[in-house]
Amino acid sequence: MNWSVIIVYAGVILYFLTILTIVFNIVMENRNPVRTLAWVVVVLMVPFLGMIFYIYFGVNYRKSKMFSMKGLGDMKWLQYMSEDQKQRLKKAELLKKEDMKEVRKLMTLLLNNSKALLTRYNKVDVLNNGKETFPAIFTALSKARRYIHLEYYIIEKGELATRLKELLIAKAKAGVEVRCIYDDVGCWSLPKSYIREMRAAGIQIYPFLPVRFHRIADKANYRNHRKIVVIDGETAFVGGLNFADRYLTGVPGIGVWRDTHVRVRGEAVTSLQIVFLIDWYFVRQELLLNKEEYMPYKREDGNVVVQTVASGPDSDWASIQQAYFTLINMARHYVFISTPYFMPGETTLSCLKAAAMGGVDVRILLPHKSDSYLTNWCSRSYVEELLEAGVKVYWYQKGINHSKVIVVDGIVGSVGTANVDMRSFEENFEVNLIVYDRNVAKNLATYFMEDLKDSEEESMHRWKFRTRWQKVQESVARLFAPLL
Template sequence: MESLQNILNIVNPFIMGIYVISILFVVVFTVLENRNPLKTISWVLVLIMLPVIGFVFFIFFGQNFRKEKIIARKGLRNVDLLSNLAHAQIHRISEGEMFDNQALEQHRNLITMLLNNSNAVVTIGNRVKILQNGTDTFDAILQALESAKKFIHLEYYIFDNDEIGGKIKEILKRKTAEGVEVRMIVDDVGSWELKKPFFKEMWDAGIQAYSFLQVRFPNLTSKVNYRNHRKILIVDGYTGFIGGINIADRYKYGSEKYGIWRDTHVKIEGDAVNTLQTVFLTDWFFVSQTEIHDRKYFPTKEPAGQKMVQIVASGPDSDWPAIMMGIFQAIASARKYVYIATPYFMPSESVLLALKTAALGGVDVRILIPERSDAFVTLLSSRSFIREMLDADVKFYFYQKGFLHSKVMIVDNSLGVVGSANMDFRSFEQNYEATASFLMN
């Protein structure tokens, strides 16, 4: 017994020393990162309550890679060209040359901010088609893929090797045999079920397929928390798709547990496709270490329609949380109404305040979320915000027909936003996301 006590006398100070060092490490690390003090306090509390597990969680999930730049964008020719064009448009706005109606003038600050924080170039002459469900989306995607003559670029968070995925896979293999270039990026976590034989099959067929930020030992680092959540498809540089729909059967057929999966996607034709292409090729450089900037991937196009579009991309490596800032500014600019559909409602403090401020100021703010969710914890988290939002006269509605997966915002019938970003902190801070803003010009 005395021997055991002696051991405890030695071990306890050792454990306490590690405990204190762990907390000091987190505090010093977060201070050096110039992190929000509230986040620092939160991590310290986690360490106090769960010293060992908390430290492991901090190593894997607590670090901020925005300044580290997981993807080095500057210096890439496509990105530099986009930056130059964005600065030229900022100058035109300052000279009063770009806006000729009240709807656009209302969103001048939003447009300028997106040019500044993410080089979200304003494109005109676009044709935009809203695809309101998986059936319409996959029909349009399959038709576009069948029409490909030069290249196909796909980037998806989830690509399931099921019926829909199998159809797309066979088209890609056939198109490659016809001489069409096919490049494919899938997120390693979102598409976890895709095994090595799938990628071997793709490469054997001539399809260049990569998984984004692989989670494999010994590369299992804190970057596991930063996922590529984008859903992008570009065909021949003339047709592009963006939105919330992944490549999976449930988006068309629903699921036994949740019923239909209600989602929204967009088909774009016009110069906005060039911006989508830049987003894809930047991510392509990251996964393949190959820079592609041939003009054949950015064909000159005649106007396909009359819609004004800004493609906004952001992630943990971008200079600013561009999508979150855009949502904040769009809400702040609202005069009549803000309508939002999102599967997960866990907004940042700034967006939460913007919504409550708008509602208290007389703006009709309505938020549509699913009654049932594919993640119980996020469902509880989303509902935890409802009481304080109702107190500010924000209206909540529950989608009951199945699972709502749409990520949509409409402001004053003059601005629409569709993309991959949820109304939550992961999409705002940790995921690679892309959205399209449509202005009623």
């Protein structure tokens, strides 16, 4: 036997051993069985490419602790404060007694799963769409005196991005500290010259988790999907809008871009600051959490209670998924959900169906037209079982509904960056504000009902008679749900 044959046999044996090792690792991760089986099938049925896809997209970094918190040992104070707040919650020292029974369980959950501290002295303004959000952000940025911190999934070449760059450069030249984190995949089309100009002006701007082969990796795991602005520790913004022109002007052929952001003043600004500074440490290995100027905890007279919940591969628990589950489960009258993508996983899906069958008014608003073909058809694959359980499903007709909002019983609302899908729950870095305030919840519910006027409610009769081709697309897309 010559050497070439030996090398071929050795290569084949090595390949199959590698495949078996990967399959073994997938099984030993103890994931959801459906997700595990999906990856096993991909690795076994798509030779070589399946192995590459798993290594690139499928490794469970929450288990492997790739995103380590080493170096943040001084964050133990967060643990101590969360433990103290849990004890005070038990003694009803943090809120009025009439509010405690309804929200205590959710508050305690978030203190346990993400150390989401309760902040009581805040003012929260709901910002609808780009026409309200971007002017508010630019106005706040123009007033910055000491520092500006930005963290965005998408900054895309266009008028908005140009205006942002020019304003940040002007503030940096005026002596304001400017730090910016951008997601390397979300901003793959951003010109290198854009970044060079900002760095030349003294702006500290860096990518989050750089990857290669952007066009292949546009659905890569573990992306920073957060959209955070913190200004002088006094004002912050968070929500669904990125810095791309379509978020302001809409999408040709589809319509307006419907989205929701919030402006926050008060103690919760520091909570968002903590999220940014932890990410900054991950990106730059620069610890700023121990500097007083970045941790002001300034109070506002609004008296709005807020918890800032962050979730990602660096957390031990799927914090936002657990928050959504608990919000739905605690509802007694209604649950209103607005999300662009709906791939909830079996646990959240069962919770929604149980709530509706238990008499809760459950309404879900989805876009009639989407910016993502596969996720759109996958979302539609859940509609029939939702309708059968009594959940009301609406299709937004004016354009793309990109809001990530949940409102429960007019007492609590969630606004942030997380969709109702497994990618947001398990793999992306996300952040949401949980707002315990009747006025804010009422405003969110009012805007939701206004959106329903521009929507069409789905009926079981019409849904049953959709075309066979639609059913095929839904079923095929549903097969990919564990991987999306």
